[in-house]
Amino acid sequence: METNSNSHSRRHFIKNVAALGAGVVATSANQAVAAPANILSEDRKGVLVDTTVCIGCRNCEWACKKSHDKESGNIEEYSDRSVFKQFRRPSAATYTVVNEFSNPKNPALPINVKVQCMHCDRPACVSACIVGALSKYEDGSTIWDPVKCIGCRYCMVACSFQIPTFDYNKAIEPNINKCDFCNERRKAGKLPACVDICPVEALVFGTRSEIIKIAREKIQRNPERYINHIYGENEVSGTSWVYLAGRNFYELGFPKLGFKHAPGVSEAIQHGIFAYFVPPVMFYSLLGTMMWIYKRREEFNKEAELAEELELQSEPESEVEEL
Amino acid sequence: MNHVFTPVPLSGIYSKKRYLTPGVIVLILIALNGMVFLAGRFFLGIGSVTNLTNLYPWGIWIGIDVATGVALAAGGFTTAALGHIMHREHYQVIIRPALLTAMLGYTFVALGVVVDIGRWYYVWHSIIYWNPNSALFEVGTCVMIYMTVLYIEFLPIVTERFLGRVKLPGILHNLNRAIEFILRILDNTLSKTMFVFIIAGVVLSTLHQSSLGTLMIIAGEKMHPLWQTPVLPLLFFLSAVSVGFPMVIFESYLASRSFGLHPETKVLLKLGNMVAPILLLYLAFKIGDLVIRETFVYLAIFNVQSVMFIIEVILGTVVPLIMFLNKKVMKSLNLVFMASCFVIFGVVINRINNFIIAYHPPYATEAYYPSFGEISVTLGFAAMLILMYRAIVMIFPVISLNINHSNNHHLPHSQEVSK
Amino acid sequence: MKKNVFLFVFFLCLLTSLGIYGFQGGKSATGTQKQEKPNIIVKSRQVIKPDNKNQNKLHAKCTLNCKTCHYCEYPTKKNPCLIYCPRDGMVTVFHTPEECPEVITLDEMSVRFGAVVFSHKIHAEMSQMSNGCQGCHHYNTTGPVLACRKCHEQTRIRKDLNKVDLKGAYHRQCMTCHRQWSHTTDCNFCHISKVPNHKQKIQEKIIQISGKEHPKTVEPNKLVFETSYKKGKFVTFYHEDHIKVFNVACNKCHWDENCITCHDPNNKLTHGAKGKNISIKTKKTFDEHHAPCNNCHKQDHCNVCHNDKELEAWDHFKVTKFELKPHHDKLACTKCHERTSKFQKLNSDCNSCHKNFKPGKFNHNVVALKLSDNHADLACESCHVKSRFKDKPVCKECHDDKEFPKSLPGEKIAKKKK
Structure with a gap:
């Protein structure tokens, strides 16, 4: 194929490389504009979960299902504490679950921990999603968009808290299931369903800065009641939902995470490799130049042989001038 | 070096082999078995066929069908770089088979993706909805473009096959001239612009082979520290490059055996010579990473991860490296084939390790093990790939008959090489 | 000592009246409102007026730490920088359970569930063994005893998130004990379900509760602890003497008792043979074991309590040959004996x-x-x-x-x- 290329094709080649390069740079410029900025607002919302207050009534589970049109059953069934024998995780059936852990300080008052999406400030799922079906909003929420999702489940791989779940038994329109911070309710000026129903107000909804302040004061005032750690204040560079506890969080089913946000390394690599498409374009031109040099050397050798054999004048020199 | 490069369709006058052989029938059965489970997946949901859970969202369909598939199709871009960009003409003979392997490999990677994603009918969404932060988006886009590039690269083989031979039967007879005309234009344009696609192919492969490594970085603490490293993309790229030539050797050797041809011993052995340096570089980075991050301490703990890591490094990298560095080995195509098998094994294990073994999510009480359905589908795809390879090789001019050697057919390999 | 308590009460009076009158935009905050010392039995929801004569400006000399109430260094009248509801360390007015409302119907917010008929008096009686009134009325200064809803807002969407809303406040008070006591979070345990004859059911419940009292607790004469201390295995504790001879108030030792301390089905004290010798095994830390005694016996040697055998009740005459009766037996020990490390011989x-x-x-x-x-x-x-x-x-x-x-x-x- 390439063996019989001529001088014409070489000129053509240079032109093509240039055009392609320019095109790529042009698209990359558009890309830079389209890339999402850090949209976290100062008064973004959050919820403070005080696990020392939670009584494990599981009313939040009921309210969550009810407000998301899931099969919720009768609220009276939720006072059944035998479900705590099993460690449960959010699933397609429910976006939030409450688990129970023993309380070494008082065995009669077990520690109950509500689990749902933490709504990270820099969510791994949002960074990971191939089609951007998960988005971070100014108000602090991280919401899944059923229109875009292709069901690749990369968000589930990426999530540090193992929160998104998938409808494995649906052939059509399987969803990614995850707390949406009661987006609909909040738009209507209501509190998230779980916060609204909580009988002991173990869940406090407010701006993130305020609930962090409240949490700090609580720790300061009751150093015996709380351990000096607000889970989610710094974990993965901050989450919208933060927790207080009287026992080490890692014994309460919370994953031990660093303070750096999860997408950091991967995004740095991605943007390092792509950096406005400069490295790929450079690589492309490098390969193009190599190809041209090798081909020319080959041709030069061949033509030199030919010239020797047929005693013809060498043409390539004029070509070089032209280029 | 008076090598003659004449690829021909391995049917009719060039080969007396039939398509159907007992081996092919077995492959068809495996493929059909896979199809049965595929039907289950499409009609009843992913959960009905797989062992995937909310904790283990990715199984062997991603780990083997996609990640390993992409890695093993690396022969396409490595040979293209060698043959076209570095212009080593004597490797022309293996470029077409490697291209075909890559093309089919990527096709099945794409099919694997379609099967694995929940909303498969939205697979095209990544074209219109972009997330430039996502490593998966990059992999997806690159794979999609690269697949197109591979098809374009394959087109000249199609035009070569049909140019001047378009003979449609019956009523379609009138279209013959038009098709002939289109083919000729296509052939002309392609021959002039092919280099654009060839370079693009290499660039795209470099990008997505490495980005495939970036995929699991975002899993952070969920990945076992033996594999979780920021240089993962580089390791993925180096391992992909290192498996490129061994894969070509593997596939060329098997194809010639299967069609009763004489293998391209000389070319394949030369190709084999280039494996050792790349493999050494890969191993150096792998061990270097282990030392710098001090993760070797995890090898002292006896568990699945440490055992798999040792298998991956020793059997998949060290053993073939020693073989490729051994002069005796490098004189025998059989041994080079064996060494290549080790490299391929190493890369397959590496991808499985990265995507399945290393992935340990919080709250997991039991490990993921692929279901019979998952294995069936994976094997089914592999069988279909081989079947299609065999069919295409018999229809299109991909594999060249070794005219030089066809005369002295009975010479033992060792004597050939010693010449 | 008396003076301190007195000052303390003053300070609280001042603080409350400042708060209440200031809040109501009423009369001068320092204006003294002379009132009769209350000795009335108050029926449902009647406010108990405080004893706040003798108000003066000495509240800075209170035994309280300034930081208990103020968060800033120099509080002024204009900017008292009071912190929110310090739950602990605040003393409230004390009343006997007989003085408080007998039954309270909580129905302000019944949306999903019906009202709760709360047997206030019985709960007040029970709380004598724990935190007393301030266990619930935690931020009650010497002003009138405030109902929960006086401070806690009824809406959850509010400005001041520091203070829990009314629904939360109620449930936190009830559930902390009830969860331990009944091992359930069943709403219907307290709430009267919203049936058509809801109001009638409330009345029935009120009648049912009215006039009921918590039965008197059984006070043991003596307790013998068998310890693992080698130099003195037995500790004999004369419970009755501590109350009658030494005048120790119940909640000096029983400062955080819970219903289940007595009502726990696993507790043999209440579910074993009553009045007979009962032995119980306890699992407590060293500090937990000694905390109730150390309130007073902080400086005593181990052998004051620990002995090889069961001790007889302490008798002043037997030990000192000085008969306390009839003139000295009502006096506190410290009236005569100075206390340095132990009681000095006189x-x-x-x-x-x-x-x-x-x-x-x-x-x-x-x-x-x-x-x-x-x-x-x-x-x-x-x-x-x-x-x-x-x-x-x-x-x-x-x-x-x-x-x-x-x-x-x-x-x-x-x-x-x-």
Whole structure:
């Protein structure tokens, strides 16, 4: 194929490389504009979960299902504490679950921990999603968009808290299931369903800065009641939902995470490799130049042989001038 | 070096082999078995066929069908770089088979993706909805473009096959001239612009082979520290490059055996010579990473991860490296084939390790093990790939008959090489 | 000590009235509202008025740490920088359970569930063994006893998120104990379900609760602890003596008792054979074991309590040969004994305590004697040499031939009874 290329094709080649390069740079410029900025607002919302207050009534589970049109059953069934024998995780059936852990300080008052999406400030799922079906909003929420999702489940791989779940038994329109911070309710000026129903107000909804302040004061005032750690204040560079506890969080089913946000390394690599498409374009031109040099050397050798054999004048020199 | 490069369709006058052989029938059965489970997946949901859970969202369909598939199709871009960009003409003979392997490999990677994603009918969404932060988006886009590039690269083989031979039967007879005309234009344009696609192919492969490594970085603490490293993309790229030539050797050797041809011993052995340096570089980075991050301490703990890591490094990298560095080995195509098998094994294990073994999510009480359905589908795809390879090789001019050697057919390999 | 408590109460009075009157935009905050000392039994939801006479400006001299109430360094009247509801460390007005409302119907917010009929009096009685009134009325200064809804807002969407809303406040108070006591979070345990005859059900419940009292708790006479301490295995604790002899208030030791301390089905104290010798195994840390005693016995040696055998009840006469009865047995120990590391031994002479006996002031009736007029005016030393009242009085100074007790300096009468 390439063996019989001529001088014409070489000129053509240079032109093509240039055009392609320019095109790529042009698209990359558009890309830079389209890339999402850090949209976290100062008064973004959050919820403070005080696990020392939670009584494990599981009313939040009921309210969550009810407000998301899931099969919720009768609220009276939720006072059944035998479900705590099993460690449960959010699933397609429910976006939030409450688990129970023993309380070494008082065995009669077990520690109950509500689990749902933490709504990270820099969510791994949002960074990971191939089609951007998960988005971070100014108000602090991280919401899944059923229109875009292709069901690749990369968000589930990426999530540090193992929160998104998938409808494995649906052939059509399987969803990614995850707390949406009661987006609909909040738009209507209501509190998230779980916060609204909580009988002991173990869940406090407010701006993130305020609930962090409240949490700090609580720790300061009751150093015996709380351990000096607000889970989610710094974990993965901050989450919208933060927790207080009287026992080490890692014994309460919370994953031990660093303070750096999860997408950091991967995004740095991605943007390092792509950096406005400069490295790929450079690589492309490098390969193009190599190809041209090798081909020319080959041709030069061949033509030199030919010239020797047929005693013809060498043409390539004029070509070089032209280029 | 008076090598003659004449690829021909391995049917009719060039080969007396039939398509159907007992081996092919077995492959068809495996493929059909896979199809049965595929039907289950499409009609009843992913959960009905797989062992995937909310904790283990990715199984062997991603780990083997996609990640390993992409890695093993690396022969396409490595040979293209060698043959076209570095212009080593004597490797022309293996470029077409490697291209075909890559093309089919990527096709099945794409099919694997379609099967694995929940909303498969939205697979095209990544074209219109972009997330430039996502490593998966990059992999997806690159794979999609690269697949197109591979098809374009394959087109000249199609035009070569049909140019001047378009003979449609019956009523379609009138279209013959038009098709002939289109083919000729296509052939002309392609021959002039092919280099654009060839370079693009290499660039795209470099990008997505490495980005495939970036995929699991975002899993952070969920990945076992033996594999979780920021240089993962580089390791993925180096391992992909290192498996490129061994894969070509593997596939060329098997194809010639299967069609009763004489293998391209000389070319394949030369190709084999280039494996050792790349493999050494890969191993150096792998061990270097282990030392710098001090993760070797995890090898002292006896568990699945440490055992798999040792298998991956020793059997998949060290053993073939020693073989490729051994002069005796490098004189025998059989041994080079064996060494290549080790490299391929190493890369397959590496991808499985990265995507399945290393992935340990919080709250997991039991490990993921692929279901019979998952294995069936994976094997089914592999069988279909081989079947299609065999069919295409018999229809299109991909594999060249070794005219030089066809005369002295009975010479033992060792004597050939010693010449 | 009395003074301190007094000041304390003042300070709280001041603070409350400042808060309440300031809040209501009412009269001068320092204006004293003289009121009768309350001694009324209050029926449902009647506010108990505080005893806030004697208000003065000494609240800075309170025993309270300033930081308990103020968060800034220099609080002023304009900017008192009061912190929100300090749950602990605040003292409230104390009332006996008889003074408080008997039944309260909580129905402000019944949306999904019906009202709760709360047996306030029984709960007040029960709380005597724990935190008392302030267990629930935690931020109650000496002003009127406030109902929860006075401070806690009824809406969850509000500005001040520091303070829990009313629904939360109610449930936190109830559930902390009820969860331990009934092991359930069943709403219907307290709430009357919203059936058509809801109101009637509430009335029935009120009638059912009214007049009920928490039964008197069984107070043991003594408890014997078998410990693992080698140098003294047994600790004998005379419960009754601590209450009656030493006047220790219940919640000095029982400061955080819970219903399940007594009502736990696993507890043999209440579910074993009543009134007989009962033995219980406890699993507590060293500090937990000793905390109730260490309130007072902080400085005592281990062997004060620990002994090889069961000890008899402590008797002042047996140990010191000084009979407390009938005049000294009502006194606090520290009235006579100074306390440094342990109670100091005293001379049994009366004047070692009674330093200022004046001539003619001592009523000799208590020793069954009516001094004759001429003896009554004598100086004490004339008969009681060197004020040694314990020794026999001497007559020789005046009467050579007389001797006590053959002769008496007056008339013998019947011993005066107190």
